[in-house]
Amino acid sequence: MLNFEFYNPTRIIFGKGMIAKLDEQLSPQARVLVLYGGASAERSGTLNEVRAALGSRTFREFGGIEANPTYETLMKAVAMVREEKLDFLLAVGGGSVMDGTKFVAAALPFEGEPWDILTSKGEAAKKALPLGTVVTLPATGSEMNCLSVISRQSTGDKLLFSNPLVYPRFSVLDPMRTMSLPMKQVINGVVDSFVHVMEQYMTHPVDGMAQDRFSEGLLSSLLEIGPRIIAAPEDYDLRSNLMWVATLALNGLIGAGVPHDWTTHMIGHEITAKYHIDHARTLAIVFPALLKVCREAKRAKLLQYAERVWGLTEGSEDERIDAVIRKTEGFFEGLGVPTRLSAYDIGPDGITDILKLLEAHDMTALGEHGEVTLEVSRRILETAA
Amino acid sequence: MLNFEFYNPTRIIFGKGMIAKLDEQLSPQARVLVLYGGASAERSGTLNEVRAALGSRTFREFGGIEANPTYETLMKAVAMVREEKLDFLLAVGGGSVMDGTKFVAAALPFEGEPWDILTSKGEAAKKALPLGTVVTLPATGSEMNCLSVISRQSTGDKLLFSNPLVYPRFSVLDPMRTMSLPMKQVINGVVDSFVHVMEQYMTHPVDGMAQDRFSEGLLSSLLEIGPRIIAAPEDYDLRSNLMWVATLALNGLIGAGVPHDWTTHMIGHEITAKYHIDHARTLAIVFPALLKVCREAKRAKLLQYAERVWGLTEGSEDERIDAVIRKTEGFFEGLGVPTRLSAYDIGPDGITDILKLLEAHDMTALGEHGEVTLEVSRRILETAA
Structure with missing residues (x-):
């Protein structure tokens, strides 16, 4: 730790x-x-x-x-x-x-x-x-x-x-x-919270037992809340749980004593600044692509996430990593949240514009090791094309 | 919640x-x-x-x-x-x-x-x-x-x-x-923390998703830390995890928005007051007996604990409950912490004395529903005989 x-x-x-x-x-x-x-x-x-x-x-x-x-x-x-x-x-x-x-x-x-x-x-x-x-x-x-x-x-x-x-x-x-919120905003909250947890969890292991277990608990809760809250928008218990989980996802607790990787938020902020896409929706675009591009740096944590949150224990390591990235993408898509830039008609020129903004804001060494250079961000955005 | x-x-x-x-x-x-x-x-x-x-x-x-x-x-x-x-x-x-x-x-x-x-x-x-x-x-x-x-x-x-x-x-x-502590005190800390979590978890479900997941995460961590720290007393990461888990076990967080049952501590305090047995060791005596006596009131949570913390999914509900109580007892005993009053030579007269102290301190309606009367406390102590 x-x-x-x-x-x-x-x-x-x-x-x-x-x-x-x-x-x-x-x-x-x-x-x-x-x-x-x-x-x-x-x-x-x-x-x-x-x-x-x-x-x-x-x-x-x-x-x-x-x-x-x-x-x-x-x-x-x-x-x-x-x-x-x-x-x-x-x-x-x-x-x-x-x-x-x-x-x-x-x-x-x-x-x-x-x-x-x-x-x-x-x-x-x-x-x-x-x-x-x-x-x-x-x-x-x-x-x-x-x-x-x-x-x-x-x-x-x-x-x-x-x-x-x-x-x-x-x-x-x-x-x-929160009962009168449009469902789109509720779901944005689920996605935003999910990615907040991930940015303090999906790095490399430093043996923070409670931090990892708490993060996994919040992720499991959000996987359960997401589809259920669409099916039962008036359910007070689901609303309560989403509200408390969202608070715990970014109050400093799960991130204390472990590395962070805020790449997804930083790239997402630039997409919102340029294209006015809802904040959470930009995260759903960037995060799965980040996992694909940085899968080696995040290998141990991806396997832990696959096992503890999704119960994936069969197959080779790479098969489990492929599966859990697909499942994460599927979770967002299943909530009606696209995971591709093309869903918002953002093409190669858009990617160039986003990279320019990252450069202008010195976002050139993101990630838990500072290894997400502009070139890596380009690969992330191209993977999310 | x-x-x-x-x-x-x-x-x-x-x-x-x-x-x-x-x-x-x-x-x-x-x-x-x-x-x-x-x-x-x-x-x-x-x-x-x-x-x-x-x-x-x-x-x-x-x-x-x-x-x-x-x-x-x-x-x-x-x-x-x-x-x-x-x-x-x-x-x-x-x-x-x-x-x-x-x-x-x-x-x-x-x-x-x-x-x-x-x-x-x-x-x-x-x-x-x-x-x-x-x-x-x-x-x-x-x-x-x-x-x-x-x-x-x-x-x-x-x-x-x-x-x-x-x-x-x-x-x-x-x-x-904490490195210079006698191992007995380290293990007392593991047991004390474990029971602190349990007293905010092992009641009846109120759909506190994050609270349950956090509690289960702390319990899982302690199950891992206990035996490992005996085998590797100089391990800094284990010491760190025990220290942070023990803090999180009783800082108000996991108990916010859920029922509590402090029966084990209340009875344990009287045992310490009367017989000067280490605080944590009194908890290891009372808690498994409490689970046995109050298994119906705690049925749903016992099954959840069995599945999520111990991975017990086979057999009938009662078999799983029997198994998880045995495992909990075995966890304490495996750490060298007795779970019976007889290990401290406390017999029927001792039980009567402990009950008198409970009565003197108005501890006559303990438990999450106030259902642990002196009579129920007697059954708990007799079960722990």
Whole structure:
């Protein structure tokens, strides 16, 4: 096992009817900005439930945070917090709203150009407003981590920052609040979570027993949840399990003490930046191709995954690896999520454009060993053609 | 899944050489009391490593915290903190030292008789000194939870309290610091951790997918670690895995959103209080007998455990349950840990004495449904005779 530090102070408040508990989490004097995305927060009743829980506290609302939240939009929220002298940020939504809220929290007290928070990967942030979240879309794990991905319209950049200052103080996870989501978004959450786990698991073995078992447990759960939730969209237990699994997939726990490989996310971010394909759907394109191209580096873990998650024990090593890659691809396709660039009409010119973006963002040594050069990324994208 | 809150702010600093990181965790002005148990902390070099990391800070040392730490001893530490105006407590040891330190932290600012912290189960504590830990014995999980078990010599009581104020600010887990432990203590840690997991798992199903998978992963890891660590006591990876698994077994995570059954610990505490048998060894006596007596209430989970942890899929349900209870017993016995009261010469009179203590402490409705009455406890103890 590798040496590690693990720290995660976010309080999780989980279950049916838990939004009312906001009242216990916020000081009566708190001056709150409620941040949200589109009209669904209103339509689904979640915003009303939040307003009721805030009671007589002073609060303002800032809607319109887009999927892949932009610097341009978020700086308007920063201005609103400043003008109205608000002191607590409450994100109501999915990963985009939570990520955007983290940026607002760090940008508000920032001296200088807040985009530097992104270009410094978070290091430049020295203070942040406290924030909490009410999660409506299980997928990104943003409710229990200190990561945030922000896009900039003016340049087409999409960058990630991380800083312990932006851990949510609390996150309310009420599975009922996910019932009104379009099934496409639910399934995106399944895929996003699955790939989050994989990026902390599918590297090379370092004998992290609990980490491996936990990752395998989350993968097995998602394999079960995916098809079942399509068949039974109203099932509260499935919604609950997806919500908690998605949080555990990216709260730092399974990744503590083991190597990571974030290649899939990094290439996926560029595909989204260029072609506006849903984040999770870009992962389903890149990840199986990554497994094919990097199968030697990931050989031992592919065999472990094949046996422990899929029960594949027959045949030669290479046959088991072939089989488990096919099964992983089949899992995504079976959920209606394509695994090829061609499904989105992206051809050779598109691949060249994506590679240019990777180069522009210095994504030239990805992977657990830094071995995913631009040339390897090209092979991954060509394999996913 | 049941509704839950999960909150755990302890920072884990894990790995070889990490004691030096104490320096980053403590203010240069901190006035530290270092609490430890016996001479082994000195002999093993751990205390010296801690002293070096504290550097020029003011610190005092308080040794002699016994296994099953007592109120009487700990009140002397409280007096020392008060006299010397110390402001940070650093536990260096295993569960007893950490539990004791938590009590000192809560007792110091307590107005009134500090034993009330125990009789109120922790609710009476309103303030606590900050504390950190340097773990030398992986077993209790005390390094990442807010639980503490304290004994009182004058009455023979052994009670538990819990309060978020006594979460360690940080815990340093250096597996090298466990190398000098007697193997008996290492194995006690394996058994204690195994039963901790079981008490949050072996109840009835509530469809907590991640919780079940995580628990099963920890159990599988311990089944692997136990025999291997006896065969290879110097293996760093095994020590690391035992240390991290023991922490994860009782940090609140696997128990969030599922029912618990702490019967084994409660009966075990009384056996220790009366007969001074090592804590873990009392659990190995009670737990298999609990499974036998409560097999109907735990039927579904026993079958799940048999299949997922032991791979038992052949035979009738009852045959699989018989087999998995035998295997669990065999796991403890195989580690040299007896599973019968008779191994400690405790006979029918002893059982009567243990039941009297359970009654005196109101332990008359244990189990996930409160169905473990004194009569059921008698059957459990008789089954373990």
